[in-house]
Amino acid sequence: MNEQHRPRILVTGAAGALAQQVIDRLRDHCDLVAVDFREQVYLGDDIPSYCIDxxxxxxxxxxxxxxxxxxxxLGRIMSSQLTRMRRYNANVLGTQKLLDLSHKYGIKRVVVLSTFHVYGAVAYNPALIDEEAPLKGVGLSADLVDSVELENLANIYLWRYPELNITIIRPCNIVGPGVRNSISTLLASERAPVLAGFSPMMQFIHIDDMADAIVLAYNKPKRGVFNVAPEDWVAYQHALRLCGCNRLLIPSIPPVLPKLILSTLNLRSFPSYLMHFFKYPVVIDGRAFAREFGFKPRRPLKEIFRFYRENKKPV
Incomplete structure (x- = not known):
């Protein structure tokens, strides 16, 4: 690639492990600028890095x-990280500002990271959820409102400003080294809570594969919304066994009881707003993304589970 025509890309969420993996894949042939809402990170002398609201x-x-x-x-703030209002300001208003500036300054390519949580976990979800399914996450929990609003906002800009070439990606559970989300924390725990009578099917994608998927998405300007997930899934309780976790049984009725028990145990890795995701399966169909972008995950489930089995963190 001609050095004079290296694309210049802004990467948000630079303090996160996923963004850093994406940066590592792009730095040799792109000029990158890294930004994070939470903290400034050093990514090498060749990459300017900022902590900016x-x-x-x-x-x-x-x-x-x-x-x-x-x-x-990639700078979506997780529900556990900030107060609800600060999170809303960062996720929704911050994303709106980012997209407004992208339009104002003639950006030609935008990739937005969303989450499969926007579909919501309900008993009557279809066996495979495709991109056309309604976003039920907002009806279930106030803590998922900003995730759904962020995506609705990106969708508005996707159709209003086609020249931005926006691709929205909804991954399943991202796991692996450096990932600090709820499910990764659970898989790394010595003891992990399970709701009595429930073991929903779950999907997991390794952080390496997810970083590859984001780079593939960026390099092919295809507008639209895409699920990103492997074609295999496993029951939650079986995943815990394969990760070497001892299961901590939580009574699931009456509905208020598990929340009381979890708050008493102070298990932040099992937040109440995700309770339904540990009851009902949310299995997403990633075939459209695989077809469109030529994506095939390289890290199988057994490798993912072996990592957590060998890297246990005491509770």
């Missing part, structure tokens, strides 16, 4: 200064 005026200065060709937006 997207809603502050200084954020626009980056667009003026660097004249980005594309944006990879």
């Amino acid at each position: 997207f809603n502050k005026r200084v954020f626009e200065d980056l667009f003026r200064r660097y004249r980005f060709d594309g944006v990879i937006h």
